[in-house]
Amino acid sequence: MPELRRDPVAGRWVVFSPDRLRRPFDFKWTNQETDFFEDNPFLPGNEGFTPNEVYVTREPGSQPNKPGWRVRVVPNRFPALRIEGELEKEAVGFYDRMNGIGAHEVIIETPNPRLALEDQPLSGIVEVLTAFRSRMLDLAKDMRFRYIQIFKNVGPMAGASLRHPHSQLIAIPVTPISIKHKLRAAKNYYETKDRNLFEDILRNERNSGERMVYENAGFAAFCPFASRLPFEIAIFPRRQSPYFPQTSDHDLVLLADVLKRILQAYRLGLNSPDYNLLLISAPLRKPRGNSSPTLDQDFRWHVEILPRMSGIAGFELSTGFYINPTLPEEAARFLREVKTDV
Amino acid sequence: MPELRRDPVAGRWVVFSPDRLRRPFDFKWTNQETDFFEDNPFLPGNEGFTPNEVYVTREPGSQPNKPGWRVRVVPNRFPALRIEGELEKEAVGFYDRMNGIGAHEVIIETPNPRLALEDQPLSGIVEVLTAFRSRMLDLAKDMRFRYIQIFKNVGPMAGASLRHPHSQLIAIPVTPISIKHKLRAAKNYYETKDRNLFEDILRNERNSGERMVYENAGFAAFCPFASRLPFEIAIFPRRQSPYFPQTSDHDLVLLADVLKRILQAYRLGLNSPDYNLLLISAPLRKPRGNSSPTLDQDFRWHVEILPRMSGIAGFELSTGFYINPTLPEEAARFLREVKTDV
Numbered sequence: 001m002p003e004l005r006r007d008p009v010a011g012r013w014v015v016f017s018p019d020r021l022r023r024p025f026d027f028k029w030t031n032q033e034t035d036f037f038e039d040n041p042f043l044p045g046n047e048g049f050t051p052n053e054v055y056v057t058r059e060p061g062s063q064p065n066k067p068g069w070r071v072r073v074v075p076n077r078f079p080a081l082r083i084e085g086e087l088e089k090e091a092v093g094f095y096d097r098m099n100g101i102g103a104h105e106v107i108i109e110t111p112n113p114r115l116a117l118e119d120q121p122l123s124g125i126v127e128v129l130t131a132f133r134s135r136m137l138d139l140a141k142d143m144r145f146r147y148i149q150i151f152k153n154v155g156p157m158a159g160a161s162l163r164h165p166h167s168q169l170i171a172i173p174v175t176p177i178s179i180k181h182k183l184r185a186a187k188n189y190y191e192t193k194d195r196n197l198f199e200d201i202l203r204n205e206r207n208s209g210e211r212m213v214y215e216n217a218g219f220a221a222f223c224p225f226a227s228r229l230p231f232e233i234a235i236f237p238r239r240q241s242p243y244f245p246q247t248s249d250h251d252l253v254l255l256a257d258v259l260k261r262i263l264q265a266y267r268l269g270l271n272s273p274d275y276n277l278l279l280i281s282a283p284l285r286k287p288r289g290n291s292s293p294t295l296d297q298d299f300r301w302h303v304e305i306l307p308r309m310s311g312i313a314g315f316e317l318s319t320g321f322y323i324n325p326t327l328p329e330e331a332a333r334f335l336r337e338v339k340t341d342v
Numbered sequence: 343m344p345e346l347r348r349d350p351v352a353g354r355w356v357v358f359s360p361d362r363l364r365r366p367f368d369f370k371w372t373n374q375e376t377d378f379f380e381d382n383p384f385l386p387g388n389e390g391f392t393p394n395e396v397y398v399t400r401e402p403g404s405q406p407n408k409p410g411w412r413v414r415v416v417p418n419r420f421p422a423l424r425i426e427g428e429l430e431k432e433a434v435g436f437y438d439r440m441n442g443i444g445a446h447e448v449i450i451e452t453p454n455p456r457l458a459l460e461d462q463p464l465s466g467i468v469e470v471l472t473a474f475r476s477r478m479l480d481l482a483k484d485m486r487f488r489y490i491q492i493f494k495n496v497g498p499m500a501g502a503s504l505r506h507p508h509s510q511l512i513a514i515p516v517t518p519i520s521i522k523h524k525l526r527a528a529k530n531y532y533e534t535k536d537r538n539l540f541e542d543i544l545r546n547e548r549n550s551g552e553r554m555v556y557e558n559a560g561f562a563a564f565c566p567f568a569s570r571l572p573f574e575i576a577i578f579p580r581r582q583s584p585y586f587p588q589t590s591d592h593d594l595v596l597l598a599d600v601l602k603r604i605l606q607a608y609r610l611g612l613n614s615p616d617y618n619l620l621l622i623s624a625p626l627r628k629p630r631g632n633s634s635p636t637l638d639q640d641f642r643w644h645v646e647i648l649p650r651m652s653g654i655a656g657f658e659l660s661t662g663f664y665i666n667p668t669l670p671e672e673a674a675r676f677l678r679e680v681k682t683d684v
Contacts, residue, residue, distance in 0.1 A: 151656030159655025276656035313501025314493030
């Protein structure tokens with residue numbers, strides 16, 4: 001059974017997942033990205049290598065867990081967390097632990113192992129985003145879960161182990177500290193100023209324009225004022241909403257348009273950097289002791305895209321203080337000028 | 343002039359360092375570790391490639407900034423922060439910034455580019471630790487600085503760009519959030535229990551023994567209960583002290599012994615993984631609003647060593663929630679059994 005343990009000094013939780021357990025002699029290969037196609041569990045025809053699908057879009061007449069799908073969501077074969085069981089929060093000595101209850105799913109974005117997300121037609125990207133929305137709505141019904149993270153790791157520097165285009169979803173029973181910080185900052189801002197922090201950032205960025213990269217009627221993509229990494233992108237929805245799953249079909253098309261524009265600019269302008277894409281949405285339930293009625297007004301879901309062109313080093317790991325050699329104003333100017341299909 | 347910018351949502355500060363600025367076309371090489379020896383600025387004879395030394399141990403009769411040194415500390419050629427100037431904290435729109443005032447130094451641990459820290463005789467490791475102590479004591483006199491981080495990045499996965507054995511020191515004008523969390527946890531624990539958190543962890547680990555790897559009269563090295571990464575190590579001093587620079591000559595020898603044992607176990611048992619070594623000491627000055635008289639009792643300096651055998655992925659970056667496939671009990675058992683010179 002996977003286990004969550006809390007560090008008594010740093011306050012962070014760590015997931016221990018024995019099913020993914022690697023022994024010391026298993027670590028030789030982990031710096032390389034596997035690129036094997038015969039054994040690729042995400043290929044059509046290899047559906048038997050994965051657990052059964054929990055969401056799928058398919059061609060009419062095709063069979064469940066057989067070829068004919070376009071987007072396929074399956075539980076991770078080596079899940080970091082298990083869906084069955086109770087949390088059983090308990091003390092071990094003076095340490096805190098609980099069972100590693102949660103969901104860990106893989107969103108296989110296409111049957112074509114070489115078709116990157118940004119090269120799909122808009123309708124294909126929309127199908128992937130619709131799968132995200134559907135899985136979040138379904139898992140939010142499970143009262144044990146507090147927070148759902150959707151993320152996409154591309155390339156070995158970003159922690160990916162398979163090239164076949166895919167995203168992941170993890171549902172966890174606690175709200176992470178880093179998310180709590182964002183919620184608190186948004187709440188404090190709203191209480192002090194009676195204005196939404198994300199809306200004020202958006203207005204500031206649209207007015208100055210120097211960090212803006214692309215926008216359409218629904219979303220704006222810009223390099224944040226305090227970007228951690230070179231060419232980091234934030235995508236904010238222009239309409240207030242704390243929860244990604246509330247996004248309309250129409251807005252998913254507009255989000256797909258922005259993602260296509262940004263990820264193509266990375267590939268064409270920066271020579272396909274490894275990257276992480278993070279979808280950050282409000283927790284499913286309000287944390288204990290937080291009876292704020294303002295969450296709907298103060299926090300806004302958003303996307304962060306972090307190119308991983310250099311390693312995250314000791315100073316950053318220890319202090320959370322990043323050193324960035326590239327100003328976001330310069331990164332934005334460069335990304336704006338890259339010619340893409342969009 | 344380097345600049346510090348604060349993210350209004352996450353609350354983190356980011357250092358922008360134009361002297362280290364890389365343009366988009368400079369990013370091609372950054373995934374590779376450079377290994378050039380002629381141009382290596384840390385080689386004896388190449389002292390002219392670096393700024394003048396601020397600390398050194400030398401053979402009798404040798405000249406400053408010439409060969410004959412054993413440990414040499416110089417300002418970083420491409421510093422993330424500048425030592426000259428005032429902070430000039432100010433608002434830019436509603437964003438917060440200040441000048442990137444600070445110190446960024448390199449501790450060149452040996453003239454021999456192939457002599458890893460763990461392969462030096464104990465006396466050599468002690469000379470490196472003595473350099474750390476001396477530089478911290480000197481920089482602590484500068485009233486602009488709040489926190490000093492000493493760290494060692496080894497290998498490209500850990501963010502290193504040169505193989506020649508070296509460590510780094512960064513002094514910054516703010517206390518990082520992650521350090522504030524640790525201070526607060528230690529203070530709360532002490533106020534609640536009237537006991538030191540680090541002492542209680544140490545007692546717990548020594549009693550159970552299952553996560554202990556090595557100890558001597560001054561220090562204990564163990565795999566933390568909530569290790570973020572496989573084979574992570576924490577080294578706690580057995581005597582209470584918040585500040586690393588208070589460490590005695592005698593205790594530096596004992597610390598050198600533990601470092602040699604652990605780093606040799608990594609090399610021999612885990613096939614030389616990339617790693618980060620972090621030395622975490624209390625802030626130089628108490629943050630505003632914290633008039634706690636207990637810091638000397640509640641917080642203890644410590645070392646963290648993080649092997650970087652796989653990438654830090656999107657879930658970790660977003661949530662601060664690590665997924666670790668290796669239980670610390672198993673990692674410790676493995677590291678205990680590796681035969682080393684110590």
